[in-house]
Amino acid sequence: MKDWFRFVGKNKRLLNFGFLFNFFSSFGQTFFISLFVPFWITSFEISNASFGVLYASVTIISAGLLSISGRFIDSMSLRNFSFIVFTGLIMSTIILSQANTLFVLMIGLLLVRFFGQGLMTHTAATGIAVYFDSNRGKALGFTALGNPAGQFFLPLLVVPLIAFTGWQYSLLYLVVLALLVVLPTIWTIGNMDDAEVNTVAKTSKVIPKERYLKSPQFWLIASNIFVIPFIGTAIFLYQFTIGQSKGWDAAWVSFSFAFFAVFSAASLLFSGNLVDRYSGIKLFPLYLIPTVAALLVIALIDHKWVFPLFYTLLGISSGLGSTVKTAMQVEVYGKSNLGKIRSYFSTMLVLSTALGPPVFGYFIDHNFSFSTIMLVTAGIVIGIIILSFKLSAKVR
Secondary structure, X not given: OHHHHHHHHHOHHHHHHXXXXXXXXXXXXXXXXXXXXXXXXXXXXXXXXXXXHHHHHHHHHHHHHHHHHHHHHHOOOHHHHHHHHHHHHHHHHHHHXXXXXXXXXXXXXXXXXXXXXXXXXXXXXXXXXXXXXXXXXXXXXXXXXXXXXXXXXXXXXXXXXXXXXXXXXXXXXXXXXXXXXXXXHHHHOOOOOHHHHHHHHHOOXXXXXXXXXXXXXXXXXXXXXXHHHHHHHHHHHHHHHHHHHHOOOHHHHHHHHHHHHHXXXXXXXXXXXXXXXXXXXXXXXXXXXXHHHHHHHHHHOOXXXXXHHHHHHHHHHHHHHHHHHHHHHHHHHOOOOHHHHHHHHHHHHHHHHHHHHHHHHXXXXXXXXXXXXXXXXXXXXXXXXXXXXXXXXXXX
């Protein structure tokens, strides 16, 4: 524990930057946006199904934009790139707050998904991964805690804020909060990234994307990265439907979900030490094993305590994976083109969040039992784990 405090104290400026960028990426995350959905459906007189189509569409478009823009972090200083990304997030949130037509709402959602879920998390992970070497795992684990922190604190702030001020003013108040907290943090990293981060980019050889996209290794890694957000987003969206099919009330479902946030955060702390000790490549196949266990227990057991256990296991995989996946990408592809390669993988991640709900929804609507869906999904994940073991052995 003393090592942790010493490490954080020595690198507090960059770690604070990464934590806050992950925290405020929440503005573009599904859990945050879902808090406003009932008000948009009422205000714009659209159905839940219509909003779902709109949301999936802007998410897919944002994924395409991310694959194009994420590479620019390789050729800019971290401070300059971060300032552009954060400015984009602020402007997109303001546009969203002023939505008075469905078209403006769509543009606002597209931009907050692109800058929030996409570039804010991409900037935090890439910047931290490039800057740190020996303690990369600790740094990635600590800064990624911004995600569960946002998931915990922002709903507690937003729900009463909407009740007192309305959904539009609540977004503007959150913009002010983000400006006050994040802008000074971006300024503090100005003197520390030019020599370390930018030198790597300027002396690196540009690798064409075809070299990545034609590689079987790329697609195997992508399939591994795709799994948890694909499953997680679908489960989060349909968790009350799942609870109803199992005979669990809404309060129990909400209670169970808290286990995901707690164990995801705890796993992030442990993941840093594990990565620094064993490497991301060695851990790459292993972090998905709790996900398989989660899918199997919820498919085979109907007792209500299985849902907290399910979210515990899924949270462990999510927390471990957040650090392991980024560390593995640095170890396999190096630092020089990390922004470019991470933008491709981040695109896959964003796409998975768009595709998970409709795929699961299709099978639910066609009367496949939830247990069958979970068992088939577990089989697919096991196949990905086996292939990931082969990749891990080959890379080493």
